[in-house]
Amino acid sequence: MAIxxxxxxxxxxxxAGAILIGIHFGEPLMRSQESDKAKKKAPxxxxxxxxxxxxxxxxxxxxxxxxxxxxxxxxxxxxxAEEAELDFNAVSVDQADTRPDIYTHMGTGGSGSTMExxxxxxxxxxxxxxxxITAAAAKWKVPKSECxxxxxxxxxxxxxxxxxxxELVEAASKLPLPDQEKVELKDEADxxxxxxxxxxxxIPAKVNGSAQFGSDVRVPDMLFAMVARCPTFGGKAxxxxxxxxxxxxxxxxxxxxxSLGRGVFTAGGVVVVADSTWSAMKGKxxxxxxWDRGSAASESTEGMSEALxxxxxxxxxxxxxxxxxxxxxxxxxxxxDALYELPLLAHATMEPMNITIDVRGNEAEVWAPTQSPxxxxxxxxxxxxxxxxxxxxxxxxxxxxxxRRYMADFPGEAAQIGKIVGKPVQLVWSRxxxxxxxxxxxxxxxxxxxxxxxxxxxxxxxxxLASTSIRGFWDPTAPPEEQEIGGxxxxxxAIPNVRLEFNDxxxxxxxxxxxxxxxxxNGFAVESFIDELAHAAGxxxxxxxxxxxxxxxxxxxxxxxxxxxxRLRGVLELAAKRAGWGRPLPKGxxxxxxAFCSFGSYxxxxxxxxVNGGNFKIDRMVAAVDCGQIxxxxxVRSQTEGAIIYGLSAALKNEITLKNGAIEQTNFxxxxxxxxxxxxxxxxxxxxxxxxxxxxxxxxxxxxxPAVANAIFAACGLRLRKMPFQLKSA
Amino acid sequence: xxxxxxxxxxxSHDLEVAPDTPLLWVLRDKLNMTGTKYGCGMGLCxxxxxxxxxxxxxxxxxxxxxVGAKKITTIEGLSANNTxxxxxxxxxxxxxxxxxxxxxxxxxxxxxxxxxxxxxDTQIDSAMGGNLCRCGMxxxxxxxxxxxxxxxxxxx
Numbered sequence: 110m111a112i113x114x115x116x117x118x119x120x121x122x123x124x125a126g127a128i129l130i131g132i133h134f135g136e137p138l139m140r141s142q143e144s145d146k147a148k149k150k151a152p153x154x155x156x157x158x159x160x161x162x163x164x165x166x167x168x169x170x171x172x173x174x175x176x177x178x179x180x181x182x183x184x185x186x187x188x189x190a191e192e193a194e195l196d197f198n199a200v201s202v203d204q205a206d207t208r209p210d211i212y213t214h215m216g217t218g219g220s221g222s223t224m225e226x227x228x229x230x231x232x233x234x235x236x237x238x239x240x241x242i243t244a245a246a247a248k249w250k251v252p253k254s255e256c257x258x259x260x261x262x263x264x265x266x267x268x269x270x271x272x273x274x275x276e277l278v279e280a281a282s283k284l285p286l287p288d289q290e291k292v293e294l295k296d297e298a299d300x301x302x303x304x305x306x307x308x309x310x311x312i313p314a315k316v317n318g319s320a321q322f323g324s325d326v327r328v329p330d331m332l333f334a335m336v337a338r339c340p341t342f343g344g345k346a347x348x349x350x351x352x353x354x355x356x357x358x359x360x361x362x363x364x365x366x367x368s369l370g371r372g373v374f375t376a377g378g379v380v381v382v383a384d385s386t387w388s389a390m391k392g393k394x395x396x397x398x399x400w401d402r403g404s405a406a407s408e409s410t411e412g413m414s415e416a417l418x419x420x421x422x423x424x425x426x427x428x429x430x431x432x433x434x435x436x437x438x439x440x441x442x443x444x445x446d447a448l449y450e451l452p453l454l455a456h457a458t459m460e461p462m463n464i465t466i467d468v469r470g471n472e473a474e475v476w477a478p479t480q481s482p483x484x485x486x487x488x489x490x491x492x493x494x495x496x497x498x499x500x501x502x503x504x505x506x507x508x509x510x511x512x513r514r515y516m517a518d519f520p521g522e523a524a525q526i527g528k529i530v531g532k533p534v535q536l537v538w539s540r541x542x543x544x545x546x547x548x549x550x551x552x553x554x555x556x557x558x559x560x561x562x563x564x565x566x567x568x569x570x571x572x573x574l575a576s577t578s579i580r581g582f583w584d585p586t587a588p589p590e591e592q593e594i595g596g597x598x599x600x601x602x603a604i605p606n607v608r609l610e611f612n613d614x615x616x617x618x619x620x621x622x623x624x625x626x627x628x629x630x631n632g633f634a635v636e637s638f639i640d641e642l643a644h645a646a647g648x649x650x651x652x653x654x655x656x657x658x659x660x661x662x663x664x665x666x667x668x669x670x671x672x673x674x675x676r677l678r679g680v681l682e683l684a685a686k687r688a689g690w691g692r693p694l695p696k697g698x699x700x701x702x703x704a705f706c707s708f709g710s711y712x713x714x715x716x717x718x719x720v721n722g723g724n725f726k727i728d729r730m731v732a733a734v735d736c737g738q739i740x741x742x743x744x745v746r747s748q749t750e751g752a753i754i755y756g757l758s759a760a761l762k763n764e765i766t767l768k769n770g771a772i773e774q775t776n777f778x779x780x781x782x783x784x785x786x787x788x789x790x791x792x793x794x795x796x797x798x799x800x801x802x803x804x805x806x807x808x809x810x811x812x813x814x815p816a817v818a819n820a821i822f823a824a825c826g827l828r829l830r831k832m833p834f835q836l837k838s839a
Numbered sequence: 840x841x842x843x844x845x846x847x848x849x850x851s852h853d854l855e856v857a858p859d860t861p862l863l864w865v866l867r868d869k870l871n872m873t874g875t876k877y878g879c880g881m882g883l884c885x886x887x888x889x890x891x892x893x894x895x896x897x898x899x900x901x902x903x904x905x906v907g908a909k910k911i912t913t914i915e916g917l918s919a920n921n922t923x924x925x926x927x928x929x930x931x932x933x934x935x936x937x938x939x940x941x942x943x944x945x946x947x948x949x950x951x952x953x954x955x956x957x958x959x960d961t962q963i964d965s966a967m968g969g970n971l972c973r974c975g976m977x978x979x980x981x982x983x984x985x986x987x988x989x990x991x992x993x994x995x
Contacts, residue, residue, distance in 0.1 A: 177936075177937050178935065178936025178937035178938060178974050179936070180936075308930070308933060309933060311935075311938070312929075312930055312933060312934075312935055312938075313921055313930060314938075315935040315938030315941050316921055316926040316929045316930060316934075316935065316941060316945060317874070317914060317915065317917070317918070317921055317926060318872075318873070318874020318875070318913065318914035318915045318942050319874070319915075320938050321873070322873075322876075322938075322939055324873070324876075324877065325873035327871050327873065333868065358840065358857055359857075385860075385864055385868040385869070386864050386867070386868055386877070387857075387860050387861065387864035387868065388857075390880075457973060458937075458939075458973060459876075459878055459884070459886060459937065459939040459940045459971065459972070459973045459974075460876070460878075460937070460939045461877070461878075506937070506938065507937060508876070508937050508938070508939030509937045509939060509973050509974065510937075511973075537877075539880060540878065540879040540880055540881075540884075743933055747933065747936060747976070747979075748936075750975060750976065750978055750979070751936055751974045751975040751976060752975075753975065754974075754975025754977065755973070755974075755975055758975075776879050776880075776881055776883060777878075777879050777881070777883040777884050777971060778881065778883055781883075782971055782973055783975065783977075784968050784970075784971065784977075785963070785964055785967045785968055785970070785972075785977040785980060785981065786964035786965075786968050788975065788977035788978060790978060791978055
């Protein structure tokens with residue numbers, strides 16, 4: 110995948126004896142979530158991050174990237190240390206202040222952090238190295254070519270001289286900056302950090318309780334708040350009696366807040382402020398509220414599913430149309446029809462939503478576990494009638510993100526509450542609040558019609574996708590298919606007649622980005638149906654896919670999302686080989702495969718399952734990864750394991766359902782993710798690749814569910830087309 | 840409100856608190872010991888796990904009045920400098936991602952190993968089944984428990 114938009118702008122503002130270098134990151138591959146935020150003015154400068162080389166030779170990378178377990182602080186430090194020839198421990202990655210006037214992009218999402226940063230950060234690191242060598246050579250009056258540099262020390266062997274970066278920084282700071290486009294990058298063969306497993310810098314604080322998550326923020330004299338929200342979307346309190354709540358010891362105040370409109374999407378509700386979380390919880394329980402359940406009070410999962418099935422039967426907007434599907438489907442070839450259905454899903458981060466705010470007259474200070482500190486700032490400022498620079502936002506560790514912590518709803522509520530309380534206050538969402546007022550993964554229905562010829566060659570692929578779209582919720586004027594068709598429109602198999610149509614289904618249920626977004630449902634549908642075509646063709650599902658992943662000689666990517674068939678075939682072959690594809694399994698066991706590209710990374714996964722009556726067990730998952738250039742293999746492995754488990758929780762167990770307009774699941778009893786006894790062993794096999802960095806937070810997820818469904822079919826002949834999987838009703 | 844005496848990580852605390860308050864919120868809000876986490880409030884996720892006289896309990900389901908004279912150990916009290924075998928194993932296996940559930944995971948694992956120094960996979964499943972990890976690090980948790988069992992066996 111050629112990423113041509115990358116550019117690197119360098120400018121220095123040289124302080125006393127220190128160097129400051131600005132970095133402009135590339136654009137993420139995902140058409141970003143930021144498009145949904147309020148339109149931003151062009152920033153006054155082009156930088157996303159700064160490198161600060163300090164007089165003691167230590168180097169700080171100041172960047173607004175949220176750490177939610179993906180290991181970004183470690184990965185960025187590795188890239189910088191590699192090119193700058195620094196000791197890894199001399200580099201720190203520090204959270205940037207929330208200053209959109211200084212930093213152009215502040216969000217963390219779309220699996221974008223490494224792919225945006227890799228080349229710009231290498232060039233900036235190489236610039237630091239070049240400056241230090243130039244300063245040393247000038248000081249010693251020797252040619253630069255005779256100087257060597259390692260671990261923050263420049264050496265001149267011929268004269269046995271050496272100087273540390275700390276000793277050189279003042280002289281280096283007075284030099285003109287080299288042309289960053291021409292600065293020499295290290296030979297990848299000489300990498301000592303990039304591509305080598307490196308322990309994560311955030312882990313020690315996470316094994317002793319000292320890591321500070323949003324809910325761990327403690328400010329002197331702080332209070333705690335909880336909100337009772339209408340169970341239905343768009344409803345509100347018709348009347349409420351606060352007397353019992355106010356009688357709860359520790360409760361300080363009870364008041365109502367209105368819902369905030371489009372773009373923030375808070376529910377509004379009745380706020381209980383108390384001197385402890387427990388008192389706020391007890392106070393909330395004691396509220397007597399009569400809800401006006403609003404216009405969406407009759408919505409149900411049955412109704413939504415039926416609307417999706419109907420929409421999948423109707424002609425939709427044609428978003429891909431190769432050849433002539435109709436002609437082939439009607440001319441008597443062997444035809445396969447299938448309907449796939451996927452439910453709404455909650456993110457269910459382990460740390461429920463929370464945020465701490467201190468509104469002090471004409472300014473506010475916020476501590477937020479957020480993927481989008483600038484959106485927090487903008488929302489809080491808007492609610493308080495302040496200018497964004499008057500709102501200080503500190504980003505804490507995130508107890509899980511998965512897209513949920515991109516949202517500005519809890520910050521909007523906090524601003525409303527903080528303004529009234531006038532003291533530091535932590536807004537705490539209960540697990541029940543978190544599960545019933547999420548922004549859910551859309552529900553979808555996929556209708557397929559396919560055809561194979563007598564020799565087993567596929568002739569036609571017709572996919573109609575109906576979904577409760579994300580864009581349809583956020584912006585009814587936007588094309589609703591925008592964030593629904595990824596992974597379906599790029600269907601990568603060489604089939605001569607292909608059509609994808611889309612239909613939107615409206616709902617009052619809030620929807621947004623859930624780990625891997627639309628790839629989570631399209632990956633399942635596409636990789637299950639290609640399996641159905643393989644079986645209809647009488648072919649081995651692995652060989653069938655392999656034969657259809659053909660890279661034409663003149664192949665060029667049409668855009669950043671285009672799938673390179675050769676790279677997908679590469680991981681398919683690697684996964685099959687490592688899994689022992691074709692090796693006999695005991696009766697009742699089966700092996701399934703799925704391959705999928707998203708966020709610039711290629712994954713193939715093989716599942717082995719054993720079916721026993723109405724139950725099944727996943728015995729083993731084998732994943733093959735081609736994410737381009739690997740920064741930290743440890744993080745690549747860890748993200749692969751985590752995304753597979755997240756995907757399997759949805760495949761095996763989780764769904765969000767609606768009754769009378771309200772979400773039925775309120776806690777982990779009814780929405781129970783995979784636990785340790787259900788977690789299969791996962792083997793991860795990496796590909797050495799010199800391609801551009803792909804994302805790693807999400808792309809291991811989409812192939813997990815279809816690999817398991819395909820394995821179940823191989824084991825017992827049942828085709829699972831509905832999530833979560835149920836063998837009994839399949 | 841009642842006067843409550845607690846021994847937490849070998850330190851004595853005297854507090855005034857409503858007796859039905861879960862130990863979790865006493866730790867987090869009264870004592871600012873925030874290593875112990877809130878995840879579900881129903882004993883379903885294990886993020887709030889602490890030890891009472893060495894037994895793993897869910898502090899969100901433990902009214903402070905029920906603690907009595909039992910000694911409380913929290914994640915902050917497991918070791919001073921990440922030297923407990925479970926913490927060392929957690930670092931060696933690079934277990935945490937987001938890390939929010941890990942204090943609870945570690946306390947459950949430490950309680951398991953104190954009773955069962957060489958747990959089988961089945962014993963691990965049984966002892967750790969109440970601890971959710973949404974980042975899905977179960978394979979690493981299992982490996983880390985086996986590693987901690989081995990290192991403890993060597994007297995490390």
